[in-house]
Amino acid sequence: MADGPRGRVQGDKWRQVNKESQTSGNPLVLFMPSGKRGRFPVGTPILDAARQLGVYVESVCGGRGICGRCQIEIQQGHFAKHGIESRAENISEFGAKEHRYAEKRDLKEGRRLSCSSTVQGDLVIDVPQDVQVNAQVVRKAAINRVIERNPAIHMCYVEVDEPDMHKPLGDLDRLKAQLERDWGWSDLLVSQHLLPSVQKILRKGGWTATAAIHQDMESSRPTIIALWPELKNEAYGIACDIGSTTIALHLVSLLSGRIVASSGTSNPQIRFGEDLMSRVSYVMMNPDGREAMTNAVRQAINELTVNVCKESGVSPGDILDLVFVGNPIMHHLFLGIDPTELGQAPFALAVSGAVHSWASELGLAVNEGARVYLLPCIAGHVGADAAAASLSEGPHRQDRMMLLVDVGTNAEIVLGNKDRVVAASSPTGPAFEGAEISSGQRAAPGAIERVRIDPQTLEPRFRVIGVEQWSNEPGFDENAAGSGITGICGSAIIEVVAEMYLTGIISEDGVVDGSMAARNPRIFSSGRTFSYLLHDGAQKITVTQNDVRAIQLAKAALYAGIKLLMQKLGIDHVDTIRFAGAFGSFIDPKYAMVLGLIPDCELGEVKAVGNAAGTGALMALLNRDHRREIENTVNRIEKIETALEPNFQQLFIDAMALPNKVDPFTRLARQVALPQRKARENAATGDGRRPGRRRRG
């Protein structure tokens, strides 16, 4: 046994062994970061100890000491909390197999091969998790997240018996028998497409081969989905977020968890319709519309895959597992499902549960046997992207009450803690994304992204994407000359409206106060209403009364949705808020609260988490337990359809005010807004006007 392969062994057998040894005075072994611990007889290989405890340690070669995937590190010292004195001599000495491996390949200082080292005393063992969530795509909060790996793909190296006329089992049958003997895989299925190549592969490898075995759910039979001659010491996966605007994709090593490349592109479906509903309309109006959009998104994914493979030198044939998330319409179009039903009540999803499929069925140019997993959708307007964001941020894992908001054309809202989770979608419309705003634009160079208005002078200063300086700082004009100043993006729309409110340019009801024109000509009449001139350049950038109304409507929808969920849970306070998505990444939480987008909360507890949906996809790719976690959570989530809630309309109307009539004057408003409005009042008193009085132009 000492030199034989030690593969995956079925849980029951191990648990039994472990139960016996736990009762004895055997050394105590603690694995980090999982914290799983157990007692094992002296001489137990570390890899076996890990498996007995259900700690996932990769091993492709089955304990032959050649793949180097099972590396661990010993933490030395006294761990009082755990009652463990972990010392260097408590692990076996560096052995022959480790020397051999270290000579041939690179074995970092301090690293050991867990298949070839044994327990000699109490140990605290680090299982290195190489997962680095990419900072470019996921913002600070998510960096350094540790995703413990337990992928659905297992790479298993075997040495297969040669054919024997006395025992005429087929080549594939002997391969399966060896996978059962070495790795404990019984009852294996085989992907049909492998049958024609099995014989050549085994002969090419001199009767050694590595099988990729897929088993996602325990209730599904494990399946050989790919086969290579000799030791194949790498396998990759893809985690992809199909947004209606952007498709973002990570290429990940399934054996180390490392993101080896990331790429993103515009969703080419935009040419069929800018927003979701216009894409549904396109399908309804065009007989080939669904197929065209399905092909477009699949082709974009294939192009991104080629890009990340080129960048990292990975062969697309080494991609074996793919996880996709997206809103319900993106999800359906990707799967080739007509989304028409999602465009009308009762917004029926064709499929809401997790989808298991094959890359080849979806036209994806990766390994022919590669599998595909889509996270479940929560409801007709709350998709697999919201499920993935929930998996990432985990309201269902919290003791405290967490609000998770992803703002797009709809705001997807999830609220809850480990006891109970509710979710809804609220029709914010595209105002927060800069659409329906007179000077609105997407976040791109030239777009105004930050705004401040001087409460005394009502003069603005702002920052433009791509320019370091504020608009009132030296050097701004030269730097802004390149791209020009072309519009206002989502984050700045929030800020400018909030600043207009704080400076009294708009009232609590959202009316631009025409009387302010006397104080600064930037407030000017435009027909029956007034506007605010933010920038007077080649392109005039103004905030109109309609713009303010659009933001009021959007924020009212968002806030009313949140409030509805809070009412469902019977709470009047959330402990922590997570903003997912691009919009959330750029808005300033303080302004979101001033304007009443979100309920009152400690500012330090409001965090932007970037592409949480992408992070969730990554988690589901690297650990199939996370798939079960989100499937169970989605089953448990109470789905609230705002359109069916009698309260919603009133909550919406109440939320139109600035900040909100619902919370007449929030704590933050008292902290932030009051002093500012006070200052304004003082200034106003100077020119004889009462603050806050409404006038119509």
Add this chain to the structure above:
Amino acid sequence: MADGPRGRVQGDKWRQVNKESQTSGNPLVLFMPSGKRGRFPVGTPILDAARQLGVYVESVCGGRGICGRCQIEIQQGHFAKHGIESRAENISEFGAKEHRYAEKRDLKEGRRLSCSSTVQGDLVIDVPQDVQVNAQVVRKAAINRVIERNPAIHMCYVEVDEPDMHKPLGDLDRLKAQLERDWGWSDLLVSQHLLPSVQKILRKGGWTATAAIHQDMESSRPTIIALWPELKNEAYGIACDIGSTTIALHLVSLLSGRIVASSGTSNPQIRFGEDLMSRVSYVMMNPDGREAMTNAVRQAINELTVNVCKESGVSPGDILDLVFVGNPIMHHLFLGIDPTELGQAPFALAVSGAVHSWASELGLAVNEGARVYLLPCIAGHVGADAAAASLSEGPHRQDRMMLLVDVGTNAEIVLGNKDRVVAASSPTGPAFEGAEISSGQRAAPGAIERVRIDPQTLEPRFRVIGVEQWSNEPGFDENAAGSGITGICGSAIIEVVAEMYLTGIISEDGVVDGSMAARNPRIFSSGRTFSYLLHDGAQKITVTQNDVRAIQLAKAALYAGIKLLMQKLGIDHVDTIRFAGAFGSFIDPKYAMVLGLIPDCELGEVKAVGNAAGTGALMALLNRDHRREIENTVNRIEKIETALEPNFQQLFIDAMALPNKVDPFTRLARQVALPQRKARENAATGDGRRPGRRRRG
């Protein structure tokens, strides 16, 4: 519950119920033909009683009384052996649902719907088995075989909840939930190709639908493979034997077991090579050879499918399950596997175990979700056809020792009983099929199929395929004129050589006795050896010394193979012999024994069973238990490779004599041959010659 759907319910639950009721004094119910019995409370629906006992009774509508698939009949009378008095009043009266069904459709006199009738007292119940094995394809012995059904396909009608915004489960998810509630299917998978059509189907059916669920092995997750709106009350399967010469295919109703159409065609691979080895050579010599042959056989199967569908008015889209058998090379080529390894030692199969696949992966034009099953291969020369023949004839089910022989280019030999089974292939060559014989030809009009030689005059008489009369009867010449007399087919080759032996024209060593030329000029010199002129027509039909040698070699190979297996089992006698295949169907067992093709056996115990491989395929199609049966049997069969057996060569040499040196003078030879040779001796004495003396020409 009385009016609700009653579908498939998991075994454990039922077994528990049944255990309780068995201890009580409840009525006793016996199901035929399975003989399964149990006690059930008065009022138990018959369908439930059947399910509790594991008796397979079809029901598509789940007990709503609309599909009519669950029909049964009550046997009335006193069944002393079972201690049951089964009376008409022991079943509930004809109820409303049965009346409704009988009005709308045809319910034969005496038939009842088991979902809608209940146990009222002791009952003997007939579950009608509509399986009629087609007499055209399978010979007498197999007609009226009862194949109890338990197919891998289940048709399940459900009424699905409409979409509900309060519970936004997807349409597919609600369908699955209903299939679990009504039919007990948990953990259902869904074929990817159905996702785009689920919504339209459910709406078209007004939220009723019928799902085809495939579950072959208990360890595999059940899968929805097809879906129709409303009640779909039919489902078909195909059982196909891919012979190297002929492809034969049955279209079968999976719900009744009835063969609705059968068809056969030449294997189009013949154009690449007449026999198996020349086809392997073709693959080795031609880069596209494998693909061309794979395409040819798949296309032929598609054409046959179109034929049987047209003939029976069945839509190919209603074909959901397909079972294929064939020798290893046919099996590999059908699956797209290069058969080169099978052409050379160690004759390694790519896959020997049963193969589960998808019709769409194999290019078969049936329902897109249809499944394919191939029986396991026994060894490199003993294929899935031999496994299917074994399943059909069942040596592994016998108390007595059964020899099963399928003669083709190789003879596949299976020998054993329920304790032990051995199998081998013996290289008979194509002589038995008429190849390598000077006047040999395939069985077709014009071919001589029966031969008798008068021991006194040495004059032959024979029968020709397509002609009623023997050649010496009035009217023969006129009737034979049409096709002519063109050659000798396999069955007649055996007979003519046996008759030549019985009449002394050839010696025990197989030498044509030139001295016989003096008695009849039909024995004539042809160079250094003598021949026998069987027919002197437009085409001279002779039996040459080489022909006799070829038959000697073939029969020696067959007999040596059989003898080797008998030695392995330590037996010198077999109880019963089954000849499978076309050759076996036409040869006269008596002549086979005279010539020493097969060991001694009671003539009444030697049976031709026709296309036993096809029957086995049919069994595997209709009952998945038969799949497990043959998989387990093949695992258990001891495979003997004749080429590796040191005894084989000597057995082969010994078997060259007529009948055989191995059994110096068999019982049959004593019974049949001795008197004939005696008569010949008497005749011979008349012209002064000693019988049996060898002379060389």
